[in-house]
Amino acid sequence: xxxxxxxxxxxxxxxxxxxxxxxxxxxxxxxxxxxxxxxxxxxxxxxxxxxxxxxxxxxxxxxxxxxxxxxxxxxxxxxxxxxxxxxxxxxxxxxxxxxxxxxxxxxxxxxxxxxxxxxxxxxxxxxxxxxxxxxxxxxxxxxxxxxxxxxxxxxxxxxxxxxxxxxxxxxxxxxxxxxxxxxx
Amino acid sequence: xxxxxxxxxxxxxxxxxxxxxxxxxxxxxxxxxxxxxxxxxxxxxxxxxxxxxxxxxxxxxxxxxxxxxxxxxxxxxxxxxxxxxxxxxxxxxxxxxxxxxxxxxxxxxxxxxxxxxxxxxxxxxxxxxxxxxxxxxxxxxxxxxxxxxxxxxxxxxxxxxxxxxxxxxxxxxxxxxxxxxxxxxxxxxxxxxxxxxxxxxxxxxxxxxxxxxxxxxxxxxxxxxxxxxxxxxxxxxxxxxxxxxxxxxxxxxxxxxxxxxxxxxxxxxxxxxxxxxxxxxxxxxxxxxxxxxxxxxxxxxxxxxxxxxxxxxxxxxxxxxxxxxxxxxxxxxxxxxxxxxxxxxxxxxxxxxxxxxxxxxxxxxxxxxxxxxxxxxxxxxxxxxxxxxxxxxxxxxxxxxxxxxxxxxxxxxxxxxxxxxxxxxxxxxxxxxxxxxxxxxxxxxxxxxxxxxxxxxxxxxxxxxxxxxxxxxxxxxxxxxxxxxxxxxxxxxxxxxxxxxxxxxxxxxxxxxxxxxxxxxxxxxxxxxxxxxxxxxxxxxxxxxxxxxxxxxxxxxxxxxxxxxxxxxxxxxxxxxxxxxxxxxxxxxxxxxxxxxxxxxxxxxxxxxxxxxxxxxxxxxxxxxxxxxxxxxxxxxxxxxxxxxxxxxxxxxxxxxxxxxxxxxxxxxxxxxxxxxxxxxxxxxxxxxxxxxxxxxxxxxxxxxxx
Numbered sequence: 012x013x014x015x016x017x018x019x020x021x022x023x024x025x026x027x028x029x030x031x032x033x034x035x036x037x038x039x040x041x042x043x044x045x046x047x048x049x050x051x052x053x054x055x056x057x058x059x060x061x062x063x064x065x066x067x068x069x070x071x072x073x074x075x076x077x078x079x080x081x082x083x084x085x086x087x088x089x090x091x092x093x094x095x096x097x098x099x100x101x102x103x104x105x106x107x108x109x110x111x112x113x114x115x116x117x118x119x120x121x122x123x124x125x126x127x128x129x130x131x132x133x134x135x136x137x138x139x140x141x142x143x144x145x146x147x148x149x150x151x152x153x154x155x156x157x158x159x160x161x162x163x164x165x166x167x168x169x170x171x172x173x174x175x176x177x178x179x180x181x182x183x184x185x186x187x188x189x190x191x192x193x194x195x
Numbered sequence: 196x197x198x199x200x201x202x203x204x205x206x207x208x209x210x211x212x213x214x215x216x217x218x219x220x221x222x223x224x225x226x227x228x229x230x231x232x233x234x235x236x237x238x239x240x241x242x243x244x245x246x247x248x249x250x251x252x253x254x255x256x257x258x259x260x261x262x263x264x265x266x267x268x269x270x271x272x273x274x275x276x277x278x279x280x281x282x283x284x285x286x287x288x289x290x291x292x293x294x295x296x297x298x299x300x301x302x303x304x305x306x307x308x309x310x311x312x313x314x315x316x317x318x319x320x321x322x323x324x325x326x327x328x329x330x331x332x333x334x335x336x337x338x339x340x341x342x343x344x345x346x347x348x349x350x351x352x353x354x355x356x357x358x359x360x361x362x363x364x365x366x367x368x369x370x371x372x373x374x375x376x377x378x379x380x381x382x383x384x385x386x387x388x389x390x391x392x393x394x395x396x397x398x399x400x401x402x403x404x405x406x407x408x409x410x411x412x413x414x415x416x417x418x419x420x421x422x423x424x425x426x427x428x429x430x431x432x433x434x435x436x437x438x439x440x441x442x443x444x445x446x447x448x449x450x451x452x453x454x455x456x457x458x459x460x461x462x463x464x465x466x467x468x469x470x471x472x473x474x475x476x477x478x479x480x481x482x483x484x485x486x487x488x489x490x491x492x493x494x495x496x497x498x499x500x501x502x503x504x505x506x507x508x509x510x511x512x513x514x515x516x517x518x519x520x521x522x523x524x525x526x527x528x529x530x531x532x533x534x535x536x537x538x539x540x541x542x543x544x545x546x547x548x549x550x551x552x553x554x555x556x557x558x559x560x561x562x563x564x565x566x567x568x569x570x571x572x573x574x575x576x577x578x579x580x581x582x583x584x585x586x587x588x589x590x591x592x593x594x595x596x597x598x599x600x601x602x603x604x605x606x607x608x609x610x611x612x613x614x615x616x617x618x619x620x621x622x623x624x625x626x627x628x629x630x631x632x633x634x635x636x637x638x639x640x641x642x643x644x645x646x647x648x649x650x651x652x653x654x655x656x657x658x659x660x661x662x663x664x665x666x667x668x669x670x671x672x673x674x675x676x677x678x679x680x681x682x683x684x685x686x687x688x689x690x691x692x693x694x695x696x697x698x699x700x701x702x703x704x705x706x707x708x709x710x711x712x713x714x715x716x717x718x719x720x721x722x723x724x725x726x727x728x729x730x731x732x733x734x735x736x737x738x739x740x741x742x743x744x745x746x747x748x749x750x751x752x753x754x755x756x757x758x759x760x761x762x763x764x765x766x767x768x769x770x771x772x773x774x775x776x777x778x779x780x781x782x783x784x785x786x787x788x789x790x791x792x793x794x795x796x797x798x799x800x801x802x803x804x805x806x807x808x809x810x811x812x813x814x815x816x817x818x819x820x821x822x823x824x825x826x827x828x829x830x831x832x833x834x835x836x837x838x839x840x841x842x843x844x845x846x847x848x849x850x851x852x853x854x855x856x857x858x859x860x861x862x863x864x865x866x867x868x869x870x871x872x873x874x875x876x877x878x879x880x881x882x883x884x885x886x887x888x889x890x891x892x893x894x895x896x897x898x899x900x901x902x
Contacts, residue, residue, distance in 0.1 A: 037265055048256035062254045069256060073264035075274030100276055141248065155213075156245040181209055187244050188237075 051097040152183035328418040332388040360427035392431035402645035463510035471797035572598040661692035690719035718746035767851035786818040793861035794830040802862040807839040
């Protein structure tokens with residue numbers, strides 16, 4: 012495929028498609044993949060900041076999709092539902108790998124405390140800043156700024172309070188601002 | 196002006212940017228922003244960043260992922276996805292303002308992101324190791340996607356270099372990868388318990404075709420229970436990277452201070468790198484503060500670990516605070532019965548700081564009795580040479596050659612200087628070259644195929660043997676001078692070495708063989724002048740011109756054995772003084788050397804010193820050099836100017852050139868012919884001029900170089 016796909020709305024064949032996919036039919040899953048895989052991958056990539064991890068999330072979503080679709084009642088578009096499913100799958104992946112989180116947090120903390128020779132600072136591109144942001148901050152930042160979730164929804168997704176979500180957003184913004192000031 | 200009276204807080208400005216303020220507060224902040232450029236910029240920056248993040252391109256969904264997902268389902272696997280739906284996100288509030296200038300800058304920024312993301316995807320490693328964070332002694336599953344390189348191979352060799360915490364390392368055939376029905380090669384590797392780091396490369400079963408991940412290899416570090424790579428594993432990785440990518444090794448040193456900020460070893464290691472990169476004045480302040488912090492922490496009884504104390508001593512030594520160094524090293528030694536790597540190193544450093552050479556060797560002997568390693572053997576060997584004490588030299592030559600068999604021949608010239616070892620090392624050289632010598636597979640670097648390894652070894656030994664021959668000749672030991680020169684003559688085409696060999700053989704009366712060496716040296720543009728004008732050189736006969744022409748042709752063939760023919764798959768664009776230029780327009784149809792440099796890589800800085808002479812020599816033969824700054828900080832250009840290089844320095848700010856050339860380190864040189872094809876990759880600076888000569892068919896170029 013190797014091409015961006017677009018969601019299809021109000022598709023008369025969607026009901027049949029969903030029935031087939033719920034039954035694990037490969038053709039139906041392939042069709043859904045062609046329509047929505049890019050949206051799923053986009054969400055997963057932004058949350059994990061890793062193309063490999065994003066691929067893994069996409070793969071997991073499609074392995075588990077037939078069973079998951081039994082919980083989709085047709086309210087709202089399938090594309091939006093798939094994005095939320097991808098969000099939860101990516102968060103689950105990040106959360107289940109505590110070691111990785113801890114490593115990322117420590118690696119990111121150094122970014123604030125480390126005395127780096129000033130001229131070295133210029134090496135770091137925006138891309139690397141995003142990858143280096145602690146994942147707990149990045150997740151909130153992406154959910155709020157890219158996916159458009161409200162703090163209350165983020166709080167529910169992450170099992171934190173809305174206030175904590177706001178604080179993390181604030182910290183994430185400060186993390187990026189401190190590094191990107193004068194460069195954008 | 197009223198906006199000077201009270202600025203809104205950062206959080207308030209964030210809430211304003213989100214549209215989350217109550218109407219009254221919103222109006223107040225709006226009024227403030229109308230008059231306050233600083234706060235306005237704060238809000239604009241938050242929005243610019245968010246817009247940039249939203250516009251970051253993502254990788255493309257690949258059918259392969261679907262195929263794998265369906266295969267997993269077909270195999271009966273099920274994944275229970277989290278299903279408690281949090282409801283649809285609320286619509287994002289519209290951005291209140293987005294000036295055209297901001298949009299334009301964002302476009303620029305995002306353009307650079309497009310490239311970096313594409314590079315990321317293209318460079319995705321073809322070999323994967325599971326688990327990615329193994330613990331000591333864990334079995335690894337290795338999965339490799341071979342691509343076209345190995346399309347005809349059902350089985351591949353997985354070579355590895357293992358490293359232990361105590362600095363032992365060895366190379367081995369770690370496993371045979373077998374191709375499965377899905378086209379992927381797989382095998383399992385059991386890491387020995389002592390191994391903390393492993394690097395891998397894949398090759399065919401004959402060692403002729405090789406995938407070294409563009410010389411970066413694939414590697415894995417052993418992790419602790421806390422999920423972090425262990426300090427030993429990071430140290431081993433750093434040691435493995437240093438000879439092949441110094442900049443990456445420095446990155447690891449910095450990562451060590453992030454992962455283990457309370458470890459003196461982390462900071463001492465990092466400091467040792469930064470000493471080679473920066474002015475002392477610019478880094479000493481920060482490191483002295485770190486040292487003081489660590490010293491305070493070490494005063495806590497719970498922190499009194501012998502190895503950590505020893506590393507604190509090493510850190511103090513490098514900082515030049517000798518009193519502290521002695522204190523901590525003494526404490527480390529007193530509190531440890533069995534020296535660990537850190538305090539062994541500390542002892543080594545203290546030995547090196549001793550003033551008397553004989554005392555130093557005695558201290559090294561004592562250390563050797565307690566702790567043995569290649570590093571200690573190396574330092575002991577150097578200390579012994581300094582004493583000129585033949586017994587000590589012999590003793591440490593034995594120790595060093597046992598610790599590092601492949602270094603045996605490098606002992607030759609130095610041992611000759613000390614005397615007494617000539618017959619023994621000459622015979623060792625003969626035996627070594629006979630078998631297995633140059634073809635010793637255990638010494639083959641992971642990034643070299645078998646024949647490339649033999650050629651590299653041959654070049655090295657030719658240099659060593661020629662040096663040994665000269666030293667023997669100076670000692671009037673004609674017999675061994677002749678033996679060593681003869682052994683070295685046919686090994687390779689290191690022209691400086693050939694000149695030395697020619698002179699030694701001529702002096703020893705081996706005139707026919709001397710002329711064989713001389714004509715080869717004279718055929719090489721690098722040494723042609725020295726050979727043609729050497730005072731000792733014999734008169735050339737009438738056939739010399741034809742012999743020289745034949746030797747030049749042989750040299751071309753010899754050089755081209757290490758060459759490639761590779762077409763660039765894109766025309767990278769480089770930035771120079773605000774203009775973006777295509778590489779093809781810069782090279783303008785000339786033979787070209789592209790040189791990737793970094794201001795922050797010590798070996799690159801060393802190579803940079805050659806740049807002015809190299810650029811002048813290339814210009815003389817109608818070739819050009821394109822110097823590329825990979826840091827994108829602008830720090831390289833003034834540095835090179837101070838060295839005397841005044842040519843243009845191009846910035847690879849988008850990483851396009853590095854991607855197209857497959858360059859991941861600095862300094863890194865590539866030689867291209869006039870058609871723009873890459874003919875030599877990762878060239879040594881000393882080889883560049885004759886490589887350009889080899890690919891230049893123009894007689895003008897040849898004559899300019901050789902005359």
